[in-house]
Amino acid sequence: MFNTKPQAFLGLCLVLSTGASAAELDDDIPLDLAKALIEIPQVGEVHFYDQPPPSFPELTVPDDFLFVGSVDVPQIGHTRIVIKSQHSLDAGLEVLTNSLQEDGYAMMPRRPEQQRGFIGGDAEPRIRHLCSDDKGALSIRALNRGDEDNYYSIVGSRITVDTSGNSCGDRIRNRYEFINSTTQRMNSGIRAQFPIMTMPLEKDSVSRGLIVGSRGSGGDDYYETSSHLNSAWPPSYIHDHVVEQLVEQGWEQVQSISEQESNWRVTIDNQLLFGEFAVDQVGEDTLSLYFRISENDGLFIEDSGIRYAPNRI
Numbered sequence: 425m426f427n428t429k430p431q432a433f434l435g436l437c438l439v440l441s442t443g444a445s446a447a448e449l450d451d452d453i454p455l456d457l458a459k460a461l462i463e464i465p466q467v468g469e470v471h472f473y474d475q476p477p478p479s480f481p482e483l484t485v486p487d488d489f490l491f492v493g494s495v496d497v498p499q500i501g502h503t504r505i506v507i508k509s510q511h512s513l514d515a516g517l518e519v520l521t522n523s524l525q526e527d528g529y530a531m532m533p534r535r536p537e538q539q540r541g542f543i544g545g546d547a548e549p550r551i552r553h554l555c556s557d558d559k560g561a562l563s564i565r566a567l568n569r570g571d572e573d574n575y576y577s578i579v580g581s582r583i584t585v586d587t588s589g590n591s592c593g594d595r596i597r598n599r600y601e602f603i604n605s606t607t608q609r610m611n612s613g614i615r616a617q618f619p620i621m622t623m624p625l626e627k628d629s630v631s632r633g634l635i636v637g638s639r640g641s642g643g644d645d646y647y648e649t650s651s652h653l654n655s656a657w658p659p660s661y662i663h664d665h666v667v668e669q670l671v672e673q674g675w676e677q678v679q680s681i682s683e684q685e686s687n688w689r690v691t692i693d694n695q696l697l698f699g700e701f702a703v704d705q706v707g708e709d710t711l712s713l714y715f716r717i718s719e720n721d722g723l724f725i726e727d728s729g730i731r732y733a734p735n736r737i
Contacts, residue, residue: 446475449493457493460506460567460575471496479503481560481580484527486519492575503580508573513550513566516574520564521552529554529562530592533599541649542713544623544635555592560584568631615640615647617692618717619673619699624665627656635713646718653711659684659703662711666701675699695719 449457449472457472471477477496480503485491492506509516521531532553550566560582567575585591590598623632633655640649655662660683667677670688679687681702688699697717704712 446473446477446494448473454493456508456573456575457495457506460492460508460569460577469497469499471498476505477503479582480505481556481562481582482527483529483559483562483578483580484523486523489516489520489576490573501581505578505580506575507578508575510573513568513574516576517550517552517564517566520576521554524554524562527556528558529556530596532596533603541618541640541715542621542623542635542638542651542653544632544653555584555595557584557592561592613642613644613647614697614717614719615642617690617695617697618647618649618715619670619675619690621666621669621713621715623653623655623662624657633657645720646716648714648716651713652706653713654709655711656709657711659705659711662713663701663703666703670699670701 453472473494473496475491476494479496479501480494485507488511489507489509492508494503494505496503509519511519525531532555552564553562554564555561560580561584562581563579565577565579567577569575586595623635625631626633633653636652636654638649638651640647642648653662657665663684663686667686670677673690674692675688675690677686678689678698681687684704685702688701690697690699697719700714700716700718702712702714704714706712
């Protein structure tokens with residue numbers, strides 16, 4: 425049964441009801457549903473419905489989301505509903521996951537990144553996994569299809585215990601143990617002090633530039649990373665955008681070399697650290713990003729093993 429609940433910031437709620445009343449869509453599949461399913465592979469015989477199929481788990485949908493349609497692939501036990509809203513992708517995902525958590529679903533923690541540093545659109549997957557010991561499991565993927573509405577594709581299963589005999593609570597506990605050990609292994613030493621540098625939205629877009637070809641190198645007293653950014657913004661704009669974030673994270677600029685290169689310092693846990701940041705234009709709509717963090721104030725950008733090497737990215 426799909427039901428709804430009052431929300432402090434919402435008005436009337438959207439009621440979704442499962443059951444035999446769902447009519448299968450044969451030839452006239454709504455355009456919105458087709459858009460939302462683009463690039464989502466299906467295997468086996470596929471059935472489309474104008475209501476959630478009976479095999480879909482119970483959930484509550486806030487009133488500012490509209491139901492688009494659903495798909496069922498019995499051969500692989502795959503059921504999916506699609507809803508849409510005029511929220512931004514991130515805001516809609518937040519509202520939806522908050523509503524599901526109020527329903528009793530728990531959020532599965534996400535695996536940590538290998539390091540911090542430069543973050544583009546590719547490093548911000550808009551996917552959430554939730555589960556309940558009573559209701560089953562859900563996976564939400566936020567999708568933008570160029571309309572004023574954004575779409576949320578939700579794969580659901582009523583299975584509460586996986587093939588290994590683990591309940592939702594078991595899976596979450598195991599996941600946290602894995603994340604804690606992975607975080608200690610991946611983000612140890614000076615690398616753990618790297619600032620977070622998120623790229624800006626592209627012009628007339630809801631997406632950030634794509635980070636590709638990231639490389640890193642370091643030792644006990646330094647770590648450096650270099651990436652390519654696919655962006656139409658000039659180097660100075662990217663530099664200024666990152667500078668604002670460095671200042672917000674407590675870094676102090678100690679030298680402005682140019683509009684696209686600067687040196688920094690910060691004190692973390694009584695440890696004085698130095699940073700070197702540079703943005704270069706290396707091709708049409710392609711920028712090179714570089715950041716080095718070290719315990720030395722020698723400003724060794726020219727000694728970088730990854731920025732100026734012949735085989736650098």
